[in-house]
Amino acid sequence: MIESIYQPSLTNNTVRDFSDSEKQIIAAIDIGTNSIHMVVVEIDSTLPAFHIITKEKDTVRLGDRDPQTGHLTPEAIERSMAALKRCKDLADSLNVRQIIAVATSATREAGNGPAFLQRIETELGIQVDLISGSEEARRIYLGVLSGMDFGDRPHIIIDIGGGSTELILADDKEARFLSSTKVGAVRLTKEFVSSDPISESELNYLKAYIRGKLERSTDGIWQKLQLKENPRLVGTSGTIETLAIVHALDKQGIIPNPINGYQVSRQDLEAIIDKLAKMDYEERYNLPGISDRRAEIIVPGAIILLETMKLLQLGSITICERALREGIIVDWMLTNGLISDRLKYQNEVRSRNVIKIARKYQVDLDQGQRVANFALSIFDQTQYHLHNWGQKERELLWSAAILHNCGLYVSHSAHHKHSYYLIRNAELLGFTELELELIANIARYHRKSKPKKKHEPYQKLSHKTQQLMVRQLSAILRLVVALERRQQAIAEIKCHWDAENRELEIDLIPKEIRDDCALELWSLDYKKPVFEEEYDVKVTAKLRSR
16 A cells, blocks of 8 residues: 555654654755745655655745746746745754755746746755656656555546646556646636636636646546546645635535545535635635635636536545645655655656657667666766766666667757757656756767857756766767677676776677677777767777677
């Protein structure tokens, strides 16, 4: 049971007996279109499990972008910086060891989004990963999975944010379908609602627009459902939780604590929306359970939910308090090997998606795997001699090596440039936007020119450390590609480091005893100058017997 992996939330004064080696306090920050959320958790690596210490939320309306340029406005950026500073101060006071932060829809779409993220890192020391809509959906699934028992029943998860809505079909083993659509409560309010209360014409247009935008995602879910399956609809996010609170206060007079697992029927939801749509802002704000900022956007958000339920023919929704923030934590635990036994399939999501994209672009996987294995072999044998990159960089090199030739799908001419484009725009789940950029750059420089300042994708890497990584890892990949000229001629590569003379001797062990590997030796000699220049070494190669 997945539920057994995680602990339920404990109150802040609960005493836990952990040794320092067993306990890690981690914070996850979600920089969304409407709000910035942070959750601080204590991870017990012996179970493994986590419990929530505290949560923080600030409505910053980052999605209030400049209508002319589409940029994040200075006012929204300042609100966000102030909220993030409060999060950082709180995290520091709780002795948080690591802050994992992601940015979603509003930052993804804004031209000045990268500059905003750079400012966060410069001023607050928080490195923020920009994630795609599909990756956001995957982490929402992981968050819900950590707080709900799926049993043997498929679940449809809906998360209504300020700028986008994520729809997921999943079971307790995998996410069968992930989607992110640009319909969100803040976005729709800003673009389509000018009357208060909302006029009938605007209401009808909004409903039609939402249905049109969500039809593709809901059709995708229908196609992935098996015959006679009866999925449960699970809702996350502030909009859905607010609707559940309004419903509970109306029906029971109290707010459920916790609200996790609370159910609302579609019929009751329709009645709530009909009531809210007839109210102006002040009347909505005066309703118990609705905050001032939520009152501004609740109607479009509620309509997204209702139209989705109609398209999926579902009669009720169950609330889950866990979502993206908790999913960030679960993903971190997976990445660090804490829950690989129970979620092995999810733990392999990155490698599986690399292989999936390789197949999509008809990559020779046998050859790609050989290149990847040789690249990792050189990486491992030269680690701490020529470089100090770690496991994460090793994985990026593996991914780039598998996909380095995917550009052949477009054309043989300049295929390394095509590889960059295909990788950069691929749906590689499990990777951040920065990691995709790094993989694409490493693959792009496996041949022809070395990285140069005039190359825009390389220049876009904001840190010199990132540029160094691309130069050094692509140099390794370049050597290996040179050795794969005939494919399968080389059985093994052994590296010997002479620190005194700064010389790297590469011994090539041929697959066939009588093979002189003349072509491979010539190719390596021709390609090695880039590697030698980057690492400031002299490379020699010799043929060795087994």
